[in-house]
Amino acid sequence: xxxxFRDTNCSxxxxxxxxxxxxxxxxxxxxxxxxxxxxxxxxxxxxxRQVLSARLARLVDEGLLRKKPYxxxxxxxxxxxRLTEKGRDLYPxxxxxxxxxxxxLSGDSGAPVLLTHRDCGAPIEQHFRCAEGHEVAxxxxxTPLPGSGSALKSA
Amino acid sequence: xxxxFRDTNCSxxxxxxxxxxxxxxxxxxxxxxxxxxxxxxxxxxxxxRQVLSARLARLVDEGLLRKKPYxxxxxxxxxxxRLTEKGRDLYPxxxxxxxxxxxxLSGDSGAPVLLTHRDCGAPIEQHFRCAEGHEVAxxxxxTPLPGSGSALKSA
Numbered sequence: 001x002x003x004x005f006r007d008t009n010c011s012x013x014x015x016x017x018x019x020x021x022x023x024x025x026x027x028x029x030x031x032x033x034x035x036x037x038x039x040x041x042x043x044x045x046x047x048x049r050q051v052l053s054a055r056l057a058r059l060v061d062e063g064l065l066r067k068k069p070y071x072x073x074x075x076x077x078x079x080x081x082r083l084t085e086k087g088r089d090l091y092p093x094x095x096x097x098x099x100x101x102x103x104x105l106s107g108d109s110g111a112p113v114l115l116t117h118r119d120c121g122a123p124i125e126q127h128f129r130c131a132e133g134h135e136v137a138x139x140x141x142x143t144p145l146p147g148s149g150s151a152l153k154s155a
Numbered sequence: 156x157x158x159x160f161r162d163t164n165c166s167x168x169x170x171x172x173x174x175x176x177x178x179x180x181x182x183x184x185x186x187x188x189x190x191x192x193x194x195x196x197x198x199x200x201x202x203x204r205q206v207l208s209a210r211l212a213r214l215v216d217e218g219l220l221r222k223k224p225y226x227x228x229x230x231x232x233x234x235x236x237r238l239t240e241k242g243r244d245l246y247p248x249x250x251x252x253x254x255x256x257x258x259x260l261s262g263d264s265g266a267p268v269l270l271t272h273r274d275c276g277a278p279i280e281q282h283f284r285c286a287e288g289h290e291v292a293x294x295x296x297x298t299p300l301p302g303s304g305s306a307l308k309s310a
Contacts, residue, residue: 009261009264009267010184010256010267010268011252011253011254011255011256011257011260011261011266011267011268012180012181012184012249012252012253012256013177013181013184013256014256014260014261015252015253015255015256015260016177016180016181016252017177018260020175020176020177020180021175021177022168022171022172022175022176025167025171025175026167026168026171029165029167029168032294033299086259088293088294089255089258089259090251090255091293091294092247092251092254092255092281092283093248093251093252093255094167095283096245096247096248096251097166097167097170097171097248098166098167098170099166099247100166100170100244100245100247100248101165101166101167101168101169101170102166102302102304103244104241104244105166105169105170105173106164106166106169106304107304109164109303109304110302110303110304111166111302111303111304112164112165112166112301112302112304112305112306113165113166113299113300113301113302113305114299114300114301114302115297115298115299116285116297116298116299116300117285117287117289117291117296117297117298118295118296118297118298119289119296120285120287120289121298122285122286122287122289123285123286124283124284124285124291124297125283125284125285125286126247126281126282126283127281127282127283127284128247128250128279128280128281128282129279129280129282130271130272130275130277130278130279130280131277131278131280132272132275132277134272134274134275134277136272136279138243138246139187139243139246140273141272141273141274142270142271142272142273142279143270143271143272143273143276144188144268144269144270144271145268145269145271146267146268146269147257147265147266147267147268147269148264148265148266149257149261149262149264149265149266149267150267150268151267
């Protein structure tokens with residue numbers, strides 16, 4: 001598993017340029033939890049007001065959240081923040097963060113949150129499978145190759 | 156999908172406290188690519204020397220990497236950095252970062268790197284499945300519940 005990950009075109013690095021910051025992940029956690037309003041996000045994450053404001057603006061600019069105006073009786077119009085499809089597609093990333101923390105950082109008490117299958121109640125697991133339908137256990141069964149966007153091909 | 160994610164015990168937040176920083180992820184990318192030496196990691200990531208040094212020390216302290224001494228002829232002894240099982244278990248997280256970047260940040264040229272099944276060559280995909288074996292398409296089919304480590308239970 002050597003060279004291809006070292007491609008100067010790296011999807012990991014590009015993704016981190018968009019979401020690679022703790023408050024950004026916590027904002028996304030809130031969004032996946034159905035939290036849509038600034039004040040609720042602030043209360044739940046503990047992010048400083050200006051930091052939260054900047055992170056939300058970036059996520060809107062990048063197309064991971066979209067704003068939708070709302071107005072509470074007697075108050076000025078405000079914006080709700082909702083996940084776009086691009087944002088929702090970060091779900092495997094959030095679940096991977098959560099499951100690793102459940103395994104290694106929960107101490108004796110166990111997982112704070114259990115993700116369960118809505119239909120049968122059994123816990124959710126994350127798997128790798130290839131397009132041919134074979135189960136893939138982990139990195140040792142994976143071969144990275146230069147893709148169509150590789151910088152190595154033209155080098 | 157509301158309350159349980161807002162638990163004050165959050166595995167996402169705990170995980171980000173360990174790995175939630177761009178250089179840390181890029182160091183892990185290198186480790187998964189088989190890169191073990193400081194100079195190579197520095198060359199591949201572009202991380203400033205002191206930053207790389209601090210991130211490696213943290214990853215060793217947290218048990219994600221372990222040091223192994225080596226000595227090139229005529230040089231002083233140095234350390235290699237190797238993934239532990241705890242570190243290797245971040246693979247789903249790295250793949251999730253990479254696949255999202257492939258989808259949304261690769262432009263027209265496509266994925267820089269293709270992860271393929273070692274045995275058959277078909278591309279790798281990440282899936283959710285419940286412990287009963289049902290396929291789970293995404294967040295809409297997932298119900299979060301308080302787990303044994305929830306702060307909500309004792310509140």
